[in-house]
Amino acid sequence: MKTRVLLFGQLAEITGSKELEMEGCADTAALLSILHEQFPVLAQSKYVVAVNQEMISGNKNLPENSIVALLPPFSGG
Amino acid sequence: MQKEISYERYQRQMILPGFGEHAQGQLADASVLVIGAGGLGCPVLQYLVAAGVGRIGIADGDSVSLSNLHRQVLFHTSDIGKNKAETAADRLRRLNPEIVIQPIAENVSSRNLLEIISAFDIVVDGTDNFATRYMINDACVLMNKVLVYAAVSRFEGQVAIFNYPTAQAGRSSNYRDLFPEPPGENEILNCADAGVIGVLPGIIGSMQANEVIKVITGMGELLVNQLLTFNAMTNQLYTVKITAKQETAQLIPQTAAAFEKTDYAWLCASPSTVNEIDARTFNNLVQKGNIDIVDVRELHEMPAVDEFQHYRIPLAELKTAYLQLKNDTVVVFCQSGKRSLLAMKFLSEQLGTTKRIHSLQGGIIAWKTFCQTK
Incomplete structure (x- = not known):
């Protein structure tokens, strides 16, 4: 089961890439815990999670070929 | 119009x-x-x-x-x-x-x-x-x-x-x-x-x-x-x-x-300046130096800590103690990390955003364990 992960703003700098492909993540909690382990700085970062372009709160199942977006807050103006 | x-x-x-x-x-x-x-x-x-x-x-x-x-x-x-x-x-x-x-x-x-x-x-x-x-x-x-x-x-x-x-x-x-x-x-x-x-x-x-x-x-x-x-x-x-x-x-x-x-300025500053830190982060801070460390346990509590310099001010006395904190970073600790949370809250109210205030998660027990296993 594949999931595309899109990283916005400075989150992309943490992972070194704007886009990641993850394998075998049944839900967002599983996906995030793998990402946090791989990129500890990400665990300390603030961001909102969207699954297939809808913001989620809590844990959500990830259907096949889901796109998960992690969006940090920006303050600049 | x-x-x-x-x-x-x-x-x-x-x-x-x-x-x-x-x-x-x-x-x-x-x-x-x-x-x-x-x-x-x-x-x-x-x-x-x-x-x-x-x-x-x-x-x-x-x-x-x-x-x-x-x-x-x-x-x-x-x-x-x-x-x-x-x-x-x-x-x-x-x-x-x-x-x-x-x-x-x-x-x-x-x-x-x-x-x-x-x-x-x-x-x-x-x-x-x-x-x-x-x-x-x-x-x-x-x-x-x-x-x-x-x-x-x-x-x-x-x-x-x-x-x-x-x-x-x-x-x-x-x-x-x-x-x-x-x-x-x-x-x-x-x-x-x-x-x-x-x-x-x-x-x-x-x-x-x-x-x-x-x-x-x-x-x-x-x-x-x-x-x-x-x-x-x-x-x-x-x-x-x-x-x-x-x-x-x-x-x-x-x-x-x-x-x-x-106070919106304080709200925005506080999550980064007042927080819990784990034993590893604490250990790094101790090694870097230039921090004030406060043990808020009662004076008789064990284990004794002689690995680094620190103040000993039991939680109940913290409110009346005259704190002579020299550094911008302050870490409070207790046995398991519960009392130090209260101490951190109290200090952050007293000191505002002038200092970074941390509480050692899991207390001195967690740090001693960390030192044994690292």
Whole structure:
């Protein structure tokens, strides 16, 4: 089961890439815990999670070929 | 109030299908407050003034500096040192003398914001820090004002409309539905630290102005319950649906009095300066030095700690103790990390944001264990 992960703003700098492909993540909690382990700085970062372009709160199942977006807050103006 | 409208000035937009005299009249009757005449504020102001929005407030207490000019396109090199709101107002009046422009040459605060906002229909957030952004969001929720939000960082920008009146739920989602609590001001970089490509706030600010015009005239589809992001490097637009959350409402001050008492600068600074740290982080801090460490256990409690210098002030005595803290970073610890949390809270109330205050998670037990296993 594949999931595309899109990283916005400075989150992309943490992972070194704007886009990641993850394998075998049944839900967002599983996906995030793998990402946090791989990129500890990400665990300390603030961001909102969207699954297939809808913001989620809590844990959500990830259907096949889901796109998960992690969006940090920006303050600049 | 129907004002005299110059047909020639607005002719190119008035001939648009669905626009006409009616939409132009709606613009003339509208009032918009733009907070922050910076990278976003400049294009927003230029387009709203040019389009004929009847009354426009500009709130900004900052003055123009040389490093602003690559993106704050209303200002000239000769404006350096002048107040932004007044300078922008002066320039914009020459662009369109038929509308009312009201400069407010001061930074908004929880003391003046509600009064300033009350005189306008729509608020545009073009500020550059989280403290002010959360303050503006909360004020708009409290005062039932539509907020047109945008923010930029490096090559990316975000745009959304918050707190828009809806038939079912009362109001659409707001900034706190996205990010309930402010990050520490140091957690996320602003333009000064992160950098920003000059044209980006031009694009994002223009999108913001576009949303304002659509809100006023009722044309098109609005970015309500949606966050749009744009990447200037890849040209990618990405929109995410936002839903209003019930728990968000209680984060926002419920009354004007509560709002005025909220210290937004502190709220934004505190998560990064007052927190728990784990044994590993604590160990690193101890090795780096230049920290004050306080043991808040009772004097007889074991294990004894002789690995590093520290004060011994039992929790009950902390409130009356005269603290001679020398360093900017303070770590409190106890046996298991519970009492030190209380101590951290107390110290943060006493010391405000002048120091970084940490509590050792899991207490001295966790650190001793860490030292044995590392």
